[in-house]
Amino acid sequence: MNNKELFYFAGRCLALDKNPESRQYIINKCTDEHFDWQAFIHLCSDQLILPPVWVKFQNHKIIEYVPDEVKDHLFEIYKLNRLRNENIIHQIIEITRVLNENGIQPLFLKGAANLLDNIYMDIGERILADIDFLIHEKEFLTAAKILEEAGYSIVEDTTDYSEYEEITELKHYPKLLHPDFDAVIEIHRIPVEEKYSDWFNSGMIFKKKKKQESAAGYFVPSDDHKIIHNFIHSQLSDEGYLYGIISLRESYDLLLLSNRCPVDTTLSEIKKKKTATAYFTMAFIILGINQSFSFPSKRDIAFWLLWCKHTLNLKSATFYHILRSSIFIGQRIFKGYLGRPVRAIYSKSERKAFTNRLRSPQWLQNHLSLYTHFFKIGKKNSKIN
Numbered sequence: 001m002n003n004k005e006l007f008y009f010a011g012r013c014l015a016l017d018k019n020p021e022s023r024q025y026i027i028n029k030c031t032d033e034h035f036d037w038q039a040f041i042h043l044c045s046d047q048l049i050l051p052p053v054w055v056k057f058q059n060h061k062i063i064e065y066v067p068d069e070v071k072d073h074l075f076e077i078y079k080l081n082r083l084r085n086e087n088i089i090h091q092i093i094e095i096t097r098v099l100n101e102n103g104i105q106p107l108f109l110k111g112a113a114n115l116l117d118n119i120y121m122d123i124g125e126r127i128l129a130d131i132d133f134l135i136h137e138k139e140f141l142t143a144a145k146i147l148e149e150a151g152y153s154i155v156e157d158t159t160d161y162s163e164y165e166e167i168t169e170l171k172h173y174p175k176l177l178h179p180d181f182d183a184v185i186e187i188h189r190i191p192v193e194e195k196y197s198d199w200f201n202s203g204m205i206f207k208k209k210k211k212q213e214s215a216a217g218y219f220v221p222s223d224d225h226k227i228i229h230n231f232i233h234s235q236l237s238d239e240g241y242l243y244g245i246i247s248l249r250e251s252y253d254l255l256l257l258s259n260r261c262p263v264d265t266t267l268s269e270i271k272k273k274k275t276a277t278a279y280f281t282m283a284f285i286i287l288g289i290n291q292s293f294s295f296p297s298k299r300d301i302a303f304w305l306l307w308c309k310h311t312l313n314l315k316s317a318t319f320y321h322i323l324r325s326s327i328f329i330g331q332r333i334f335k336g337y338l339g340r341p342v343r344a345i346y347s348k349s350e351r352k353a354f355t356n357r358l359r360s361p362q363w364l365q366n367h368l369s370l371y372t373h374f375f376k377i378g379k380k381n382s383k384i385n
Helices: 003-014 020-030 037-046 052-059 067-099 112-115 138-149 202-207 222-235 246-257 263-269 274-289 301-315 315-338 340-348 348-359 363-381
Strands: 106-108 130-134 183-188 211-213 218-220
Touching: 003 020, 003 037, 003 052, 003 246, 003 274, 020 348, 037 052, 037 246, 037 340, 067 112, 067 138, 106 112, 106 183, 106 222, 106 274, 112 218, 112 222, 112 246, 130 202, 138 183, 211 274, 222 246, 222 263, 222 274, 246 263, 246 274, 263 274, 315 340, 340 348
Parallel strands: 106 218, 130 183
Antiparallel strands: 106 130, 211 218
16 A cells, blocks of 8 residues: 555544445455555554544454554553543543632533543544633633642743733633643633634634533533534644645544534535535545535635645655645745734734744744754654645
């Protein structure tokens, strides 16, 4: 299997519940003596999908066709992640308790919301990097202070420039960590960047929030809002559309959410409909799912741009590096070095952030580390995106 075939094979593994007829195809690949298990494990690890792959192989009785050392590795990762998620749920309980005692009700977002809302067959499936939750803006700083008094402290991150900005204008409070818990937390003032707030904002989410009774009454967004947030986070905030990157973990979440709420029904709420349709279509193609909405025509530039970039990324590490580096450096030049001084002229907050950077002896070092981090990650991911 080449890199593209392996990527799509992993997608079909994730979609076994939806397409059980893929089982024999997957067994045939698993029993092929030329199948590159090392490459498969590497890809699934980087895409954060080893635990759900274990669950699918186990539930569909494919695991018996997997080499013992691979089977053991998959199970060990799944077991560790399940234990971590159990601890994260306990952490969520404690966060909610502490905030509730002070009259604040958090609304959990992204992976934490999906975990609480039982979209996964097994709580060990989803790898969570952190716990995101949304607070009413007037309670934003109060919630942060309460949790800091409860033992949380700000995590130092040299790739995070929040220290140069006004905290009340950040999307979320600087990352916090408690010595007794595993996961970093992000207290969100707003769910997404301000530029998307005209069509997706806190008011909308709180208005349609739902109480998850089976998870002791914790609040999460409605299913359609979870789908919209999945799109914004994957393709706009993380710039997946710009770079031609489709995350298998995000695609799997999208598939599970689509079982509750057809993705095409969310398009009326999304301003960037063509980009969203392109993403939904590509995610389902990768998973081997026949989507219920109309496939974009060849004239749909948004879809074909995403498809071409994604395909070329998988086929050529050179293309991936050139595209990724060009966009990254271009953004630094035009949005940062040239754009920020211009914005500072007419924006007080931008002016303050700009001068804070210039006054900080640590800023240049942190800024250079951003390049190191970017190109290190790019080298690591050159064969999986």
